[in-house]
Amino acid sequence: MGCLGGGGGSGGNSGGTTDIAEEKAKKEQHKQIEKQLDKDRMNYKTTHRLLLLGAGESGKSTIVKQMRILHVNGFGTDEKRQKIEDIKKNIRDAILTITGAMSTLNPPISLENPRDQFRVDYIQDIASQADFDYPSEFYEHTEILWKDQGVVSCFERSNEYQLIDCAKYFLDKVHLIKMPDYTPSEQDILRCRVLTSGIFETKFSVDKVNFHMFDVGGQRDERRKWIQCFNDVTAIIFVTACSSYNLVLRKIQVRIGSRNPWNLLKYLEQRWLRTISVILFLNKQDLLKEKVKAGKSKIEDYSQIMPDIQPHMT
Numbered sequence: 001m002g003c004l005g006g007g008g009g010s011g012g013n014s015g016g017t018t019d020i021a022e023e024k025a026k027k028e029q030h031k032q033i034e035k036q037l038d039k040d041r042m043n044y045k046t047t048h049r050l051l052l053l054g055a056g057e058s059g060k061s062t063i064v065k066q067m068r069i070l071h072v073n074g075f076g077t078d079e080k081r082q083k084i085e086d087i088k089k090n091i092r093d094a095i096l097t098i099t100g101a102m103s104t105l106n107p108p109i110s111l112e113n114p115r116d117q118f119r120v121d122y123i124q125d126i127a128s129q130a131d132f133d134y135p136s137e138f139y140e141h142t143e144i145l146w147k148d149q150g151v152v153s154c155f156e157r158s159n160e161y162q163l164i165d166c167a168k169y170f171l172d173k174v175h176l177i178k179m180p181d182y183t184p185s186e187q188d189i190l191r192c193r194v195l196t197s198g199i200f201e202t203k204f205s206v207d208k209v210n211f212h213m214f215d216v217g218g219q220r221d222e223r224r225k226w227i228q229c230f231n232d233v234t235a236i237i238f239v240t241a242c243s244s245y246n247l248v249l250r251k252i253q254v255r256i257g258s259r260n261p262w263n264l265l266k267y268l269e270q271r272w273l274r275t276i277s278v279i280l281f282l283n284k285q286d287l288l289k290e291k292v293k294a295g296k297s298k299i300e301d302y303s304q305i306m307p308d309i310q311p312h313m314t
Helices: 002-045 060-071 077-082 084-101 114-125 136-146 149-156 167-171 186-191 220-230 242-246 253-259 261-271 285-294 299-305 307-312
Strands: 047-054 199-206 209-216 235-241 277-283
Touching: 047 060, 060 186, 060 199, 060 209, 060 235, 060 277, 077 084, 084 114, 084 136, 084 149, 084 167, 114 136, 136 149, 167 186, 235 242, 242 285
Parallel strands: 047 209, 047 235, 235 277
Antiparallel strands: 199 209
16 A cells, blocks of 8 residues: 555656646746737837828839838849739730720821731730730831831820820830840839739838838729728828829729829828828829920919819919
């Protein structure tokens, strides 16, 4: 009995030692978790969260790309190659839009060389197909049409219809982009236009200060997605394209508000601007400079569109 009792006592001590070790391990684990939570809370408090808002095509995604190039690690070779299809699509959309607008403008514009009409027909009928794979003749037709004075004249009136801002940039580079070994430059990636849908977060640091920048879709139907981003936002960077003063709005009613930054500002003012700081970012100043130098669209000619801001114009 005594021996059995002694054995039981020894087993009891062993079990107690195990329990103590497990308890100690749990306390250490809990301590490490609390330490990590404290660190995360500190990082959260010292991180500035910036929400990019603005009308569609105001250049929000371009700002995010610039932050990646300047403060992160830019774009790797694989990422650059993945953008080739988007760049090709920009070229197709540009030449398709310009040649399609020639007959719809008032007054309409004709080709300088009518014999190239078959090239326009190719662009409108063949290149417009969803499964288009960009054969060599597409680039040939595009390059020749881009040299036609009628097409150039239509491009110069692009404020009368909807055309992507990067149209001229990529149409001027077709001879490079069509090459099999083409790899986009960082400038090409900055210029590339891709419709943003959803919410994208970019993290970067400037002088040891952490930033989280949220890029959200600017279209009206994207608003329900980015409303959730207002929690604990440090500031809103409201992006507007100052070069868009002479652009027409889309004819489809649902799209008109999405292109008008003032409508979006009024929407924000009703719900959020009373508690969150706002930074107004006037984007696309290079395009504005080109328009002013061209002298074809004077800013004062469009002041009647927004009479409320006329007293502030200089």
